[in-house]
Amino acid sequence: MINKLWIFFIISGSLFLIITGKADVLNAQILSSGKTTLDLVIQIFPLLALWLGLMNIAKQSGLLQKASRFISPFLSKIFPEIPKNHESLGLISSNIIANLFGLGNAGTPFGLKAMESLQTLNKEKDSASRSMVTFLVINTCGVTLVPTTIISLRMMHDSTDPTSIVIPCIIVSFISLFIGLIIDRILARKYK
Amino acid sequence: MKLISNLFIPLLVLIVIIYGAKKKINVYDAFIDGAKEGLPMVLNMFPPLLAMIFGINIFTNSGLIDEVFNFLKPIFLLVHVPLEVLPIAVMRPLSGSFGLALLNDMYTLYGPDSYLSIITSIIQGSSDTTLYIITLYFGTIGIKKIKYALWAGLLADLATVILSLLIVPLFF
Numbered sequence: 001m002i003n004k005l006w007i008f009f010i011i012s013g014s015l016f017l018i019i020t021g022k023a024d025v026l027n028a029q030i031l032s033s034g035k036t037t038l039d040l041v042i043q044i045f046p047l048l049a050l051w052l053g054l055m056n057i058a059k060q061s062g063l064l065q066k067a068s069r070f071i072s073p074f075l076s077k078i079f080p081e082i083p084k085n086h087e088s089l090g091l092i093s094s095n096i097i098a099n100l101f102g103l104g105n106a107g108t109p110f111g112l113k114a115m116e117s118l119q120t121l122n123k124e125k126d127s128a129s130r131s132m133v134t135f136l137v138i139n140t141c142g143v144t145l146v147p148t149t150i151i152s153l154r155m156m157h158d159s160t161d162p163t164s165i166v167i168p169c170i171i172v173s174f175i176s177l178f179i180g181l182i183i184d185r186i187l188a189r190k191y192k
Numbered sequence: 193m194k195l196i197s198n199l200f201i202p203l204l205v206l207i208v209i210i211y212g213a214k215k216k217i218n219v220y221d222a223f224i225d226g227a228k229e230g231l232p233m234v235l236n237m238f239p240p241l242l243a244m245i246f247g248i249n250i251f252t253n254s255g256l257i258d259e260v261f262n263f264l265k266p267i268f269l270l271v272h273v274p275l276e277v278l279p280i281a282v283m284r285p286l287s288g289s290f291g292l293a294l295l296n297d298m299y300t301l302y303g304p305d306s307y308l309s310i311i312t313s314i315i316q317g318s319s320d321t322t323l324y325i326i327t328l329y330f331g332t333i334g335i336k337k338i339k340y341a342l343w344a345g346l347l348a349d350l351a352t353v354i355l356s357l358l359i360v361p362l363f364f
Contacts, residue, residue, distance in 0.1 A: 025254075127337030136344075
């Protein structure tokens with residue numbers, strides 16, 4: 001699927017640029033993507049290491065397992081495959097909480113650790129388990145209480161009420177999360 | 193809300209350290225062991241991210257998408273959906289920075305409090321870059337067969353767009 005999409009992106013984009021006589025743009029795009037990726041990864045790396053360090057303390061002290069106990073009953077309904085008190089539940093709830101408070105840079109390390117932890121439960125290591133897809137859908141729905149980047153962009157443009165979008169955003173993202181989880185259930189059943 | 197956001201990280205750090213000290217684990221060593229995992233993780237995420245950014249950059253900067261939107265214009269006018277919403281709806285799952293740039297253009301063109309800008313903001317704010325998240329998470333742990341993940345993610349994004357179009361008129 002991703003393979004086909006990738007082929008489509010490259011061939012359609014390249015051909016269109018060549019036909020419209022903008023081969024120089026194409027050249028620049030091809031050569032700059034390595035640098036763009038490196039910049040992104042360099043941005044992620046320091047915070048990732050920092051959060052992984054703190055997370056390891058929480059894991060060894062048992063805090064992570066303790067924290068997950070609060071959300072566990074709710075999460076085990078969404079993730080029926082994960083055994084009770086498994087470490088991944090704590091990581092998943094930490095990821096959701098960090099994203100809720102708009103701390104994307106903390107959410108990502110928790111999310112990556114959660115995926116690693118789900119991988120230990122996965123029987124076929126090269127294909128996504130049902131829990132992994134469900135967790136991914138929760139993340140792609142971008143549920144957050146404070147869309148900080150948008151609010152600051154609105155302030156930059158002198159909006160009369162920069163935070164007016166917050167409540168509709170919360171409503172839309174929660175309903176779409178709910179719909180996303182239903183879609184995920186239906187597709188999981190179909191795929192079996 | 194802003195205060196809660198600002199205090200969240202410091203409090204979290206304090207709780208983690210205090211709880212670790214109370215349980216008498218070596219907090220310092222635990223931190224270093226954890227942080228060490230950062231480098232292999234970053235090394236694993238680089239190739240899949242490179243591939244995705246490579247493909248998406250060629251596609252989004254080709255101008256092809258604008259042609260397609262112009263072609264679709266009459267159809268959208270027929271069903272009374274503002275055409276201006278289409279670029280963000282299509283591009284949001286592909287590129288986060290593209291979405292923000294679009295939002296910035298819209299604020300400049302129509303003002304941040306116009307109806308169109310509000311709809312676009314809400315689509316941008318209540319979804320995330322699906323393709324990036326799939327690449328980052330699955331790429332880092334070495335998942336090759338993503339099964340129905342892309343469909344589930346994109347259908348949820350479609351739900352976000354439709355919901356935004358339905359809910360915004362109730363508020364503004």
